[in-house]
Amino acid sequence: MKNFFLASITMFILAASLAFAQPKISIQGGDTQDWGKVKPKDSPLKASIKITNEGSEELKISDVRPGCGCTTAPLDKKELKPGEFATMDVSLNVGAAAGMLTKSITISSNDPVSPTKVLYLKADVVRPIQILPTQYLSFGELTVGSKGEAKVTIKNTSTQTIVLSDFEATNGISINLMKPTTIPGGGEVEIIAKVSPKEKGYFNGAVKMKTDHPDFPTLDLTAYGNVKASIVDPK
Secondary structure, three states: OHHHHHHHHHHHHHHHHHHHOOOOEEEOOOOEEEEEEEOHHHOOEEEEEEEEEOOOOOEEEEEEEEOOOOEEOOEOOOEEOOOOEEEEEEEEOOOOOOEEEEEEEEEEEOOOOOOEEEEEEEEEEOOOEEEEOOOEEEEEEEEOOOOEEEEEEEEEOOOOOEEEEEEEEOOOOEEOOOOOEEEOOOOEEEEEEEEOOOOOEEEEEEEEEEEEEOOEEEEEEEEEEEEEOOOOOOO
């Protein structure tokens, strides 16, 4: 009876030790990397993230998956002994984003409690000049010999005035602004582009301008559309 009791205690202790012997993934500094307020010229945003094994067994990281193509996150090693850490070099391209930007990276491992760990990436992109709705002048469907039109709005989100000047347009595009134009702080101006394509097929062009803002010395707008033949065109 005594031997049975001792064996039971031994098995219990062994089972308990096995239950607690497991890898444990942890991200140093927490599950959020916040760059705070940034400017477009700061892109790509970079950070070195430490991933630690706080468990008592080897941690094996099987996958590191950024939530979008604008993020890269190479890891220097994927197998961590207890107490070891790996470094993940995160790079985030803010692109044309403005205001609060949130992305994520999902880390998969053999941690039985947290098999997937999510690192959130945050930044407040301060963009004094915004082009809305996008940086593209989309003419959509065009017809040979007929005039098409595309519009964008340039918004000054800063408190200082911004001057647009030296306008250029290519491939037969004309725009409503040709003289220097001042946008007051918080104000906006509309760019209206027109074109009468001469042949069918894919159309592309550009509208360029200069600004007196140090972060945006030039603005480039890509124009595109699909040109159909005229109904009177024998082609």
